[in-house]
Amino acid sequence: MAMAAGRADGMSGTMNRTMNVTVSGKTLLNRTWSGRASSVALAVATILTTALTIWLVLGLYDQHDRAQRRQDILAAARQSALNFTSLDYRHYDRDSANVLQGATGDFKKQFAAQTEQLTKLVAANESVSEGQILDAGIVRSDEHSARVLVVADSTVTNTAAPKGEARTYRLQLDLVHRNGRWLTSDVEFVG
Numbered sequence: 293m294a295m296a297a298g299r300a301d302g303m304s305g306t307m308n309r310t311m312n313v314t315v316s317g318k319t320l321l322n323r324t325w326s327g328r329a330s331s332v333a334l335a336v337a338t339i340l341t342t343a344l345t346i347w348l349v350l351g352l353y354d355q356h357d358r359a360q361r362r363q364d365i366l367a368a369a370r371q372s373a374l375n376f377t378s379l380d381y382r383h384y385d386r387d388s389a390n391v392l393q394g395a396t397g398d399f400k401k402q403f404a405a406q407t408e409q410l411t412k413l414v415a416a417n418e419s420v421s422e423g424q425i426l427d428a429g430i431v432r433s434d435e436h437s438a439r440v441l442v443v444a445d446s447t448v449t450n451t452a453a454p455k456g457e458a459r460t461y462r463l464q465l466d467l468v469h470r471n472g473r474w475l476t477s478d479v480e481f482v483g
Contacts, residue, residue, distance in 0.1 A: 361433070365433055366428050366430065369438075370428050372465060373423070373428070373444050373465065374424075375390040375394060376423070376463070377421055378421060379419065381415045381417070382420075384410070388403070392404060395477075400477075420450070421448045422446055422447050423446040424444060425442060427442070435469065437469070438474070441464055441482070443460070443463075445460050446458075446459050446461065462483045463479055463481060466478040
């Protein structure tokens with residue numbers, strides 16, 4: 293077995309190292325190691341590491357963005373359901389304004405159209421409803437819309453039930469994202 297190594301290339305000014313392994317007169321391995329090969333390998337490794345880092349950071353950002361959107365949707369749905377189930381005849385104008393503030397579309401139009409009639413009805417019956425949100429879950433969502441199911445309890449007192457009456461609501465709220473806010477576009481009583 294013979295080994296030969298090292299050859300200076302005077303014309304290019306670079307140092308190349310050649311390693312030949314000869315067994316029984318046959319060359320089995322011939323490798324040239326140069327500064328260029330090491331530089332290329334280092335550049336490729338750097339590019340791959342950078343690309344992987346960017347991919348991971350973008351994935352974390354997307355995951356954080358989805359988690360934040362989920363929290364925003366649930367907070368808006370809970371607040372909308374709380375406003376809808378918490379009304380007091382003594383300041384119904386303020387309470388109905390809270391409902392309208394978180395509403396949009398057909399729901400807002402329908403609620404606004406009924407506000408005058410509801411104000412009279414609530415005042416005549418001296419109705420007070422104190423809502424409490426028990427649970428909420430997203431059925432579906434994307435960047436522009438969501439459907440949320442909300443379970444709420446309320447204690448309702450009025451002239452017919454002066455000691456109060458417990459009620460449980462299961463609400464389906466459709467929300468849309470408008471001007472940086474999640475607004476309720478539809479409310480249905482379900483189950």
